[in-house]
Amino acid sequence: MRIELRDGVLHTDGAPGLLATADYPYYRDDPTVWRDRLRTLRDETGIRVVTSYFPWRHHQPDADSPPDFTGATRPDRDLVGYLRICAELGLSVIAKPGPFIHAETNYGGLPDWICPAVNPEVEATLDAEGNPVLWSGSVRGPDGRVERRPLPAPLGAHFAVRVGDWMRAVDKEVLSAATTPDGPVVLVQIANEGLFTDGALPLWAYDYSAPGLAFFRGKLAEYYGSLDAYNEVHGTGHGDWAEVEPPRERRVAESVQEQLARADWGRYHSDLLTEAYHTWTAALAPGVPVLVNLNPPAEHPHSFDGWLARVRPERWDGIHYGFTNWMGVVSTDHTSHARYVVAAKRAPGPNLEENWGFSELYDRAYAAGATSFHQSLLALAAGATGINVYTGVATSGWGDDLDVMHAPPYPDCPPIDAQGNPTDKAGTVRMLADFFEAHGAEFLAATPAAGSSWGLYAPYAAVAAWAPDDDDSGAGCGRPLRDFHERIRAEGGDYRIVDLESATAETLAGHPDLVLHGGPFMHERVQRLLAGHLAAGHSVRLGGEVPRLDELLRPCTVLAEALAAGPVPAPARVLTPTVVSGHADAYWRSVSPDTGYLTVLVQSDNEGPVTVSVPLGGEQVATVTVVSAKGGAALVRIVGGELDDFLVTGLNSYLDSAVTPVVGLGEESVRADGASDLARVKGELRTLRH
Numbered sequence: 001m002r003i004e005l006r007d008g009v010l011h012t013d014g015a016p017g018l019l020a021t022a023d024y025p026y027y028r029d030d031p032t033v034w035r036d037r038l039r040t041l042r043d044e045t046g047i048r049v050v051t052s053y054f055p056w057r058h059h060q061p062d063a064d065s066p067p068d069f070t071g072a073t074r075p076d077r078d079l080v081g082y083l084r085i086c087a088e089l090g091l092s093v094i095a096k097p098g099p100f101i102h103a104e105t106n107y108g109g110l111p112d113w114i115c116p117a118v119n120p121e122v123e124a125t126l127d128a129e130g131n132p133v134l135w136s137g138s139v140r141g142p143d144g145r146v147e148r149r150p151l152p153a154p155l156g157a158h159f160a161v162r163v164g165d166w167m168r169a170v171d172k173e174v175l176s177a178a179t180t181p182d183g184p185v186v187l188v189q190i191a192n193e194g195l196f197t198d199g200a201l202p203l204w205a206y207d208y209s210a211p212g213l214a215f216f217r218g219k220l221a222e223y224y225g226s227l228d229a230y231n232e233v234h235g236t237g238h239g240d241w242a243e244v245e246p247p248r249e250r251r252v253a254e255s256v257q258e259q260l261a262r263a264d265w266g267r268y269h270s271d272l273l274t275e276a277y278h279t280w281t282a283a284l285a286p287g288v289p290v291l292v293n294l295n296p297p298a299e300h301p302h303s304f305d306g307w308l309a310r311v312r313p314e315r316w317d318g319i320h321y322g323f324t325n326w327m328g329v330v331s332t333d334h335t336s337h338a339r340y341v342v343a344a345k346r347a348p349g350p351n352l353e354e355n356w357g358f359s360e361l362y363d364r365a366y367a368a369g370a371t372s373f374h375q376s377l378l379a380l381a382a383g384a385t386g387i388n389v390y391t392g393v394a395t396s397g398w399g400d401d402l403d404v405m406h407a408p409p410y411p412d413c414p415p416i417d418a419q420g421n422p423t424d425k426a427g428t429v430r431m432l433a434d435f436f437e438a439h440g441a442e443f444l445a446a447t448p449a450a451g452s453s454w455g456l457y458a459p460y461a462a463v464a465a466w467a468p469d470d471d472d473s474g475a476g477c478g479r480p481l482r483d484f485h486e487r488i489r490a491e492g493g494d495y496r497i498v499d500l501e502s503a504t505a506e507t508l509a510g511h512p513d514l515v516l517h518g519g520p521f522m523h524e525r526v527q528r529l530l531a532g533h534l535a536a537g538h539s540v541r542l543g544g545e546v547p548r549l550d551e552l553l554r555p556c557t558v559l560a561e562a563l564a565a566g567p568v569p570a571p572a573r574v575l576t577p578t579v580v581s582g583h584a585d586a587y588w589r590s591v592s593p594d595t596g597y598l599t600v601l602v603q604s605d606n607e608g609p610v611t612v613s614v615p616l617g618g619e620q621v622a623t624v625t626v627v628s629a630k631g632g633a634a635l636v637r638i639v640g641g642e643l644d645d646f647l648v649t650g651l652n653s654y655l656d657s658a659v660t661p662v663v664g665l666g667e668e669s670v671r672a673d674g675a676s677d678l679a680r681v682k683g684e685l686r687t688l689r690h
Helices: 031-045 079-088 157-178 210-224 227-234 256-284 303-310 334-345 369-382 424-445 458-464 478-490 524-535 558-564
Strands: 003-006 009-012 015-017 019-023 049-053 092-098 134-140 146-150 185-190 351-353 386-389 453-456 496-499 513-517 539-543 578-581 584-592 595-602 610-615 621-627 633-639 642-648 662-665 668-671 677-681 684-688
Touching: 003 185, 009 185, 015 424, 019 424, 031 079, 031 424, 079 092, 079 157, 092 157, 157 185, 157 256, 185 256, 210 227, 210 256, 227 256, 256 303, 256 458, 303 334, 303 458, 303 478, 334 369, 334 478, 334 496, 369 386, 369 424, 369 584, 369 595, 369 633, 386 424, 424 584, 424 642, 424 677, 424 684, 453 478, 458 478, 478 513, 524 539, 524 558, 539 558, 578 584, 584 610, 595 610, 595 621, 621 633, 633 662, 642 662, 642 668
Parallel strands: 019 049, 019 386, 049 092, 092 185, 351 386, 453 496, 453 513, 513 539
Antiparallel strands: 003 009, 009 015, 134 146, 578 610, 584 595, 595 633, 610 621, 621 662, 633 642, 642 677, 662 668, 677 684
């Protein structure tokens, strides 16, 4: 079996498919129930790919002893046996060896002995003020709270050696015999949500440690070529690279040179991720594709800019993009919706953690499967290539050495409970899994009805990330993107994101209407690319300042001249679905003029049916009616202008919403015989009552 990731899509022996997965934290359960829980997960949800973290602290609690992957020291460490069970049950596995995993484990899954507070050879990650960056440890203090401990600097020498040892041990003792085609492991995920669940933190949050700054200055030397060249551009007189200081203070930039220094620091954050990902992957040397998952931007005004400056998948060279959830209920929270959509649109890749089980820890809305169903469909509509159930199974068999913070079960309301029984959510997941087993490849190949594209110029994000919340002067990216998102959503449209620094004229031609926010400088190559886009008859709509300098602050007016040469062509009209009645979002992906997929995302305050007008080929218009629970959703396949398979939720226990679901198109209308979820997959009608 040959496994590949192409443009974020999983291909098995050349055939594309939508990646549907569920997480099982084997390390939190009694090994005697592993087989039963995995079998139940497979049979009740239809999921055939399991994701599992490999906690470093669990398998190697003692620095002077080798990791235990066979259960020699404790049965629940028998990772080799766990993977054997997966293979025997016909389940594929995404292996997630960290080194940092979060997963609500003590110290993020890192062993205590790698903590700088315990081992003086390990350097700590530092913030802009020189303070160690802290994470929850493994011991409760006198006040009952879990103590917070410093995190290792990711590029620190001793930490790098020990991480390399861990990864090589995982490869030699686990993955070498467990990867496809001889074993169940088909993909590997490195790290979690950045490096230390820090992908969404501000640019001043890390890493100002000595090894971090040495790497930063080394990258400056590569980028500028010489210290003299750096001094000339930045207006400085440094006699040694060690004298170059990164930005540390959040304020309005006083000069274009200060803006450029912020762009340098943003590029460093991208380089830091890239370096860690490649170093850890090289030590692991897996024989299958490697991906990562990034948490979406945080809720703060500056977070979009910091996130966009740091998250640069185009620079990862063979490491593939994925993302997580954990930022709020999108059917209720407007801010969460924007953050989630941007994460899904940033690059092609799967959602690798969607909350299907944590209501007590995060939000009571997740007690209802409709909440997670809605979010999974939104991710796919926005561009995700896969969905995940985190976690698929509740567990209750861990000790304080692994997690001192949380009481069983973990989580509290997943598809399979702690006794191994399927819950109502299992049937909801089964609807999704079966639908995309039948139609996933076609769905992913379909073309979104997107009009405009946001032109991402990451140096502007790095500059704007440092601006105070009330300052919109100078270069911009994240906050204008947020405004653009809201405008497109209000118009009922859709959009894409394209990275301008890595784009070519050919790729940019697929984005005929580009929107971006300017600043004082821009790479000459990017200016010429945009000028050529205009010359080819496409649209470039630039807000804010028109750049008149290149990346080295030399005069460059290529884009300014192109914009001044004549009126910007009006963007071509893209036919998008229109919500005629009801409070909902609608997304259309077309396979052919009269065939495609309509996603209807019903908001939590909706009352009554939702009616959507979908433009098909020529003058043909499909009018689709959906009756769904509040906060629910529907996915409708239209073939030849006729209603085909569909999914719709009629129940949302959290909102006390129970309706008789309906899906109608033209003269055909399918109605359940009572309050339930309703599906038609391969022509077979299914009703799910909770």
